[in-house]
Structure formats: structure tokens, C-alpha cells
Amino acid sequence: MNINNFKKVIWPFFWVEHEKSVSVCLNVGEYKTEIFQEREEEGFEGNGYDWASLAKVFLEERKPELMEDVKFDPEADMFCAYSSNTDALKIFIIAFKEACENKILIQDLFSRAELD
Known part of the structure; x- marks a missing residue:
């Protein structure tokens, strides 16, 4: 896949x-905010830390072979994952984005995310 695609x-x-190394980031508050609104009463806001909690569950359950390579460095207004293994991070973000587009799957994964 070329870089533009x-x-x-x-x-x-x-x-x-x-x-x-390489990073993949997301400015929070612009994408899939409804995921986090479902658990707002528990303290989830949809910030970078909440995205990282969701991504960790995804990684543990769907791509455990990448856990050694993919790390997280969120901030309040940004989700960020990084790695010195470019291929691992590409595999992670493509699969994570696909999961985010699957409402049932992402809600299921988020049900096990813990507030950071």
C-alpha cells in the first residue's frame, strides 16, 4: 500500500x-465521540487517555503479538501510539481503525476499557 492510500x-x-521511530496520532473530540459518551457517567471523556485505554484492550484481545512493539503516549487532547517497528505500528493502526468502524466490536472492546 502506498503512503497516500x-x-x-x-x-x-x-x-x-x-x-x-514512528507514531500514529489522533486529535481527540473529532472522531467516534459517541463511543465514550456511553460511559460518560463513569468518567470517560473521550480524551487521549480514554483512547489509549480502548486501544490497549484492542491490542490485548485482537493483536497480542504486537504488544511488545506498540506503546502509547497519550495526552489530554491527543491519542498517540508509537513504535520503533514501523510494520507493527502500521498493522496495529489499520486493524484498530477497522475496529473503530465496527460499532458492535468497538463497543464490546470499550466495555472492558479501564479509566486511566
Whole structure:
């Protein structure tokens, strides 16, 4: 997959290349906010930490082989995953974005996310 197609597939997540690693990020509050509204009374806001909690459940349950390679560094207004293994992060974000587009699957995964 060429880089332009890849960027379209993962949008609104965006890819950032660094000297020795890569990141994939999301400005929160613009995508799938309804996921987090369902657990708002528990304290979920849809911030970067909440996205990271959801992504961790996804990684543990759907892509455990990538757990050694994919790490998270969220902030209040941004979700960020990073890795020194470019292929691992690409596999993760493509699969995670597909999961986000599957309402039943993403709600099921989010039901096990823990507030950070």
C-alpha cells in the first residue's frame, strides 16, 4: 500500500515519522465521540487517555503479538501510539481503525476499557 492510500485508510488518525521511530496520532473530540459518551457517567471523556485505554484492550484481545512493539503516549487532547517497528505500528493502526468502524466490536472492546 502506498503512503497516500495508507493515510486515507487510517484517517482521521495521522502518521508521523521520526528519526528512529514512528507514531500514529489522533486529535481527540473529532472522531467516534459517541463511543465514550456511553460511559460518560463513569468518567470517560473521550480524551487521549480514554483512547489509549480502548486501544490497549484492542491490542490485548485482537493483536497480542504486537504488544511488545506498540506503546502509547497519550495526552489530554491527543491519542498517540508509537513504535520503533514501523510494520507493527502500521498493522496495529489499520486493524484498530477497522475496529473503530465496527460499532458492535468497538463497543464490546470499550466495555472492558479501564479509566486511566
